[in-house]
Amino acid sequence: MSPQRPTNPAMQRLVDFYDPAVMGKDVGGRTLAQILAWRDTRLESQHDYIQVLFPLPEGSIFNEYSPVVDEETFLYLRHDSNDGFKRAMRRALARMLSFYGFDITWDQDAAGKWVVAVDAKKGAEEDHFPRWVRRMDHNHLRITRILRSLRVLGLEDEARAFFAALCWTFDSYRRIGDGSMKFWRRAVELPLHIAPDGTEVDWLEKYEEKKEEKAEE
Known part of the structure; x- marks a missing residue:
């Protein structure tokens, strides 16, 4: 049985935005x-879109209209039947990865399991990395959001593949600050109910517990 559609109007707008059949507006x-x-230059200069592309269960101090995922929406978007949302979010991820200088691929291994890989694009060092591969940059905050949003909304493999690419970039160029890497690591390794800044989302904790119980079976 599929979970019910969110009742919160802001969350209904978010669901419609990601629904390919509705093509709703933010x-x-x-x-x-x-x-x-949008061109890369607009993605770089505009700051009020990343919150709707990659929503979180925490509010944003940078955008008062940022959608805040509630429990009802969490269950609706993560449900196995909601393939349209997952495909749309993967499109959003692929676009932002291209903006940062990466390609993402989904391939099946010999056992039929889907494997996600994120690798640097040809020419990324000259064309893409200069905008964010530096000690501090506003894109580092965006990347933290993307990693956490992917995990919260059920794209764990994509989050870990992106993080692996970030680790490679950090180790290869030694230009990114340790603080940014710490937050990226926290975004992919902390229990799901704890945000990278330590904020806790109480209702998320029980789903982390269920995940752990299932893994132990």
């Missing part, structure tokens, strides 16, 4: 397709 009147078609 509070700025923009569809997902329109945002993903």
Whole structure:
């Protein structure tokens, strides 16, 4: 049985935004397709879209209209039947990874299991890395959000593949600050109910417990 559609109007807008059949608009009147078609220069300079592309169960101090995922929406979006949302979020991820200088692939191994890989694009060092491979940058906050949002909304493999690429970049260029790497690591390794800054989301904790119990079976 599929979970019910969210009742919160803001969450209904978020679901419609990611629904390929609806192609809803965010509070700025923009569809997902329109945002993903922006040039890199606009993705860099505009700051009010990343919160709707990669929503979190925590609010944003940078965008008062940022959608805050509630329990009802968490269950709805993570449900196995919601393939349309997962495909749409993967499109958003692929676009942002391209912006940062990475390609993402999904391939099946010999056992039929899907394997996700994120690798540097050809020419990334000259064309993409200069905008964010530095000690401090606003894109580091965006990356933390992306990693956590992927995990919260059920794309754990994609989050870990992106993190592996970030570790490679950190080790290869030695330009990114240790503080940023610490937050990225926390985004992928902390229990799901704890945000990288230590904020706790009480209702998420029981789902982390269920995940652990299932793994032990």
